[in-house]
Amino acid sequence: MTIKLTIDGIEIPANQGEKLIDVAADHGIYIPRLCYTRGKPCLGTCRVCSVKVNGNIMPSCTVTVRKDMDVIVHSEPEVVDMRKSLVEFLFSEGNHNCPSCEKSGRCELQSTGYEVDMMVSRFPYRFTPRKVDHASKPIWLERDRCIFCQRCVTFIRDKESGQKIFSIKGRGTKSRIEIDVELANKMSPEQAREASNICPVGCIIDKTQGYDKVIGARKFDIKSIKDRALERSK
């Protein structure tokens, strides 16, 4: 059934049951996101796709469109700034050094930083020491860059047993990403590549992939994350 909703004052048709974040993209309205992937279950961890729905702030990846929904994405500066703040939080919480990171140019956090016009984080940088883990054969685990999106935890499982290869240890600000070396060593090259590709930052690096393309000619260097998100939905 087709319904109508309003985004930033413009009436938009949509199919009932669709996710707001996808409907917006289909109509050329890009909402930044770092944990959501179209077609996959929503994780709701990064909150970067937050918008205002009927007066309440909510992540648009969790919202199913409804008739007469009134959505604000860009028309209120506070809402735009909230999304920017959330991206800034991620930069100040971890240790993100784009110039020395293998993921530069294909990093979703980096390119989202550009999209939300971030210059520097308004929050104090923590510089928390985090241990790297290079023990597994296929993966470099650079914990400095983890944003706890849970994509790897949820979507990358051991093919045989369905067990988690990646997991979170501890809670709150002491959380850290773990890799099960035994299971990781059983990963096929394709699965290791997949894990590296779904990581929105340079935390999971495929050891066979390093610097295969020069920075400047990479995915988001050629076409921005925004254009890609909008293109995919056309």
Added chain:
Amino acid sequence: MTKEIQTILDKYGSDKTRLMDILWDVQLEYDYISDESVASLAEGLNMSIFDVRETSTFYHFFINAPLGKHTIYLVDSVISRMQGFDSIYDVLEKEIGCTFNNVDATGEFRLALTNCAGVSDQEPAMLIDQVVFTRLTPEKVASIIKQLKQGKSAEDIVNINQSSKDTIAYIHNNVDANIQKGGPVFFKQNRDYEKLLRDSFDRFPDEIIEEVIRSNIRGRGGAGFPSGLKWRLGRDAVGETKYIICNADEGEPGTFKDRVLLMKSPKDILIGMILGGYAVGSPFGIIYLRAEYWYIKAFLEKQIQDFRDKGYLGKNILGSTFDFDIRIQMGAGSYVCGDETALIESCEGKRGTPRVKPPYPIQQGYLGMPTIVNNVETFAAISRIIEKGGDWFASMGTEDSTGTRLLSVSGDCSSPGIYEIEWGIQLNEVLEMVGAEKPKAVQISGPSGECASVKKDGARTICYSDLSCNGSFMIFDETRDILGIVHEFMKFFVDESCGICIPCRAGNVDLLNKVERVKEGKACQKDLEDFKSWGALLKGTSRCGLGTTSPNPILTTMEKFPEIYQEKLVEEKGPLLPSFDIEKAKAAHTEMYKQLMEVAK
């Protein structure tokens, strides 16, 4: 795999959704959850090792490394800090012979802190091996530690008259009920439960729900969702089976009324759950009991067994076609598990992280089935609503907040404890009733609620539309350092944030650091503005109630007591923030340079 681990796995049918119970059993067997145990569990449950650790490292009371045979958890809450925490802290270090967060030389004892344990009317308090010691004095602590060192168990020490663990007498050896004022709804003696159940089963489930709707009762956990509507939605929900969960996680600092209900009216709660099961068509209930209340567990199990023996629980209850049974799920120390979806995750053996909503528990809750989660007090109140009628209940209180509720009163007053109040009572009336002399502020609903100024808010009424209260009522008199209290509350939130979403995980740390900056007299006006905008960010974008309320201690005290912030501020001079210590930065730079030169040599 050891025989013990195999026995534990067998006990739970190697069901990984029972991982919480399994981990508890392992810890009680071996004192901690070792890598070897985890490897065996992982194998037996078809989980990866780190997946087991995801759960075991999430909860405060699970011990993941050898850290002594007995941990002494001193309760660290704002109330205990007002009532002798420091002297108990010192005497524990002296008597045990090690500092906090360490194990003593013998490897027997560890000292640790724990957040509010639901005994705010009897602080200072400490938890040792599933029992609680309350109203501590330095002398009492010295005596307890002496006995522990002589090899006596904590249980034997607390249980002075050797009561059986499943009796109320045993619990009273741990903690007092301290009911200061009863009322029409709670703690009624000699209730005819059988008649109530028989009468209820003579009615249609829809009639039971109608009665709850007519009472207008709203959930007593704090959010205030209409319970009748929740039951209606539960009845209408489609699922292979349905579940009833009683939230006894009572983690909000300052509240302890659920503990007292569990002690004094456990059967009211069970009846409420049975009626819930009958009304929505659920055959099974779970009581999620916080680990801090372990000393109530055996007693509660006994109450459940009593009901089974009488035919109130089990198959074909009282000859009807209705089946219902209840199990207890122990928590393991996590405030966020008070959120109903985090609680459900925990019941399924996972980390207590709140789920993405929708779907709501009423649609897909425990094991993916429609689930009703209600607070302890809600179930107890509903048992009375069905007995006396929804209209009877609705005749009390105010229009939007019907009936009565229990307050857990603590802090600066002559008679802390439990009070049953009718909604609509004025703040001042409560203060007078509990004997509060020169009160300055009242923290209503715990840290997640609001800090009321007695001067400004004294005439306000306690009800959902004005001063909404989840039961926690902490009183601070004129001598108390409000900023220090805010600081403690923010530490609490940093400690308890599950970390699943970024605003709560990172934002609370930044807010806490800023409160410290204010306390140190290094904040400027800009910091106060940041409180407001960062606070709004957390409130707007966090995933669950923890992050959406955690800025409240700062924001509500800034509104009610602006002077405590203003008098600490310094003026910005030049381009540097007042909190930036240039001398310190220069010294650090010089030091680093020196070290580099050393390396270069």
